[in-house]
Amino acid sequence: MEVYFLGTNAGVPTLQRNVTSVALRLLEERRSFWMFDCGEGTQHQILRSPLRLGKLEKVFVTHLHGDHLFGLPGLISSRGYQGGTAPLTVYGPPGLKAYLDISLSVSQSRIPYTLEVVEHTGGLVFEDETFKVEAGLLEHRIDSYGYRVTEKDSPGSLNTDLLRSYGLKPGPLYGKLKKGENVTTEDGVLIQASEVVSEPKQGRIVTVLGDTRPCAGSLPLASGADLVIHEATFGHELEAMAYQYHHSTARQAAELAGEAGARQLLLTHFSSRYTSQEELIPLLEEAKSIFADTQLAEEFCTFAVHRRVARK
Template identity: 40%
Template sequence: MQITFLGTSSGVPTRARNVSSIALNLPQRAEVWLFDCGEATQHQLLRCDVKISQIRRIFVTHLHGDHIFGLMGLLATYGMAGSPDRIDIYGPKGLDEYLRACQKYSYTHFNYPIKVHTIEPGVVHQEADFTVTCIPLKHKVPAYGYRVSETDKSGRFNLEKAKELGIPSGPIYGKLKNGEVVTLADGRVINGRDLCGETEIGRKFVYCTDTVFCENSIELAADADVLIHESTFAHEDAEMAFDRLHSTSTMAAQVALGAGAKELILTHFSPRYAPGNPIVLDDLLQAARAIFPQTKMAYDLMTHEIARRIN
């Protein structure tokens, strides 16, 4: 599971940073899930190893332009990238109407199926390997944070040991692989966990933007392996952050600390902290690390691997 940052600026692009978009690459299934799709996201895809043809799901946090203005262009290009499959798009109320209006007035026709899902708090997508949930954040328009939770995987089943114990093959093996307790025909009770290696804990990825500090962010990020959180402002500009309902880097760090996250990656930076200004981005990073040491600062096209944990 790998994250690629396609845009890390807030509001407007800069020479070094595009506006918001993150790609979650799931190589075991040759799929890519996007989170937000700011203007020029498809240009950023051309500059990295993420394949546009593998995009299957797009999760939109809210309907501000720096998070959705690249969506129509990307969807139009997707239809020209070989044999397109269906794309599922998730976002707040109004996203479907926005896309329909863009299609109508640009005379764009998609030659592949698109399904827009209007999200509500709770589970927005679930399958065998992953569950995606969302929760409302605190912003000037309806905005949501997303959590991707991977299903725990049982450790490797010790087939050789099962044979040594004289356990007959068949459906019993399936139950033991799932860690169930099974009573054999001869009366022996076998605990499947004794025949399996250590459980691989499912990875947890959380994306919170745009929002000012709120308890919902902490709830969403509980025990996350990686929390990606907006960091629009410096702590010195906290009053501006509260006024505009965005976060400072110290607010993001407080969320990570309160949630018990393993790692925090800051993104969505205001251009006001460019080099040469009184406060620069490294100041935001150091302030966050003073609260939550396991903090990194994202940059465009940065990749980050989310490693598995063994229980």
């Protein structure tokens, strides 16, 4: 599981940074990637990245401001030309379906795959046997949502060397042991699953917060997360401006990560007033003074989401 940034700027693109989009790479877990927001020019960013649109499985839209949305019709249209034949599901606030229906119908875009648009107002928006995604309302000029992606715990690994010593070969009994069931060999030997299966692998939690002022809705989404991705539009000396425009400072993002007991914080969605990565260093320093494990998001950079030690 890795996070890959396609756009880290707020409002409008600049020569240095594109507007918001971040990919959650799940190549080992699902052989796909998910995208959170899709600002204008995102498909151009993908062309410069190792990502392939044919592997895009889901898009989660935080809110309907253009810098988080205007790239989506073009990306949906282009996906079919780049090998995308599997279904694509797009999640977001009410109004998203109307926007996409009008954009794609007026442009007479041909979509050679199944496109599903799921509108929500928070709560559980997706769940299967390996992941669940929950959304919560934040505080912005329009309805803006954060997403909490939870990877479910997976079974531990079999000790195949020990099983071979029992004379047990790969087969149905391996599957039963993996499920935690005890088995008996043909020789009448009882094998305890707990002796041959390691501890379950604890799932990881990634929180992606949309544009927001500090608000109560952020905390449950970020609680105990392995990684929190939080906007840091301004430095803290511009706290009043941040509040006026319904955004957050780097320090406020760090305060939320600390209160939530998160493991790592990635700052993104930077104001255009910061024209280079070097000019963002003061934002990083103010955040790190409160939450040490903070990094600046950077486009075309990968950040691993590390697995925690299994529960005892």
